[in-house]
Amino acid sequence: MDNNTWALAQKAETLRLSGAYEQAIEKFEELQKSDSDNAWINAHLGTTYYQLMDYGKAEKYLTKAVEKNHKYLWAHAHLGETYRLRAITENDKEQKNESIKSALRHFKTALDHKAPENSNYGWALAHLGATYRLKITLDKNKLAKNEIDEKSKKQALNYLDRAIELMPTYAWAWGMRSTVHRLAQEYEESLWDLGVETQISPDMETLQHSPSPVPFLVSRRVSLYEHAFLFFYLTKIQDNSEKKERYYSGAIACAQQILILKPGDLIGQLILKVIEGTQKNEEDKLNNKFLKECKILIEKIDAKLAEICKAVLxxxxxxxxxxxxxxEMLAQAEGMSGHKLKKLVDDVLKKFPNNIEPKNIEPKNIEPNNPEIKAEAQLWLWQNFGWVEGSASALSFLADLSEVLRYFDQHYDDITGEPLPYRELALIIYDQYALERLYQTATLSEAEREKEFKKLLPSIKPLPLA
Structure with missing residues (x-):
């Protein structure tokens, strides 16, 4: 590059690092017109696209960068991150598996295929560990037996441990290691790591939306939600009544703090009711007052959830x-007759077989499987991943609340309906998340959880491990 070109490149990179991604893309694309094969330009253009959650274009430009310079380790690392993020948001089992394989391959190339203890590339180590974290719960049959992929857990911790050793103030790595411990049901360790992350990044916006080089994916790893969950999960492995009471108090306190910060947070209210209801159920203290509070909350949630779920579906x-x-299979399932979700599912199915335009939910006579429509829809799902995850979250928590209420009132159907359809719809929307929540829920005993898994597993095709 000559001096003028390099100055423009630095301006583009400054815009990217400051979060002005659209402006950065304009500059990078201007540069690319005169030097389309430049590995640096392609790599940074691709990275900017993944920060906008356009993983298709990110893959295109980052792949071109590593093809032009196979030893460009930074580009390999960010191509690995593109595939990792795509795997998170991908609900197609084969594509998820391929994305994980590709992420592992490029991260390992970025590390020059060195063992964790021999590498000093902390960022790539952390994100390679995070990729192995995705593999921990891929085997649904293991989850059904209350097991995880121990080999992937070990690999995830090896890479994350080394990353934290090299970069002890990298809050994101502490939070990711917390999720690995959580999935292994090592809740004390998970709570410790989450506490460190919170101390390093006390700003909630920093916790929820990690800045460059981590894209703005809403994260459930950190925040009061996760603290509430961890305290709640600890109650299921604690026989000491005094300690269990302490953990319940911690979970309720975190959930209540969510509502202090954001009084209208319906998910926060739902989490609080699940925790309170589980505790009351264990102590045989469920009462009509609690039932009435749940009914009021569900009425608030129903309309909002239906709107979001319909758009996502x-x-x-x-x-x-x-x-x-x-x-269609869910709509015809035995438990759906008269269920609250029946209308939601029927309303979505009425929109098809005709396809629809992305910005218009009215049916249009568009060719089925139109590549342009599919591409636009996929981009929408990537960029609105918070809605996808939020839908699966709400449905999972509604299933938990339904489990709580069924022990108290035989007429609980009037408030929530049977738990299973909620879990089945959550599974359709975001299967890995829905199964992880079922695997860890404290509202069910281990025997009850296994029984619930058996009901769900026939509809899940086994996913070959990466």
């Missing part, structure tokens, strides 16, 4: 038409 069908078949 419509785009899912456009991106992957076989989603429609899953919904």
């Amino acid at each position: 419509i785009y899912m069908i456009k991106a992957e038409p076989k989603t429609k078949h899953k919904l």
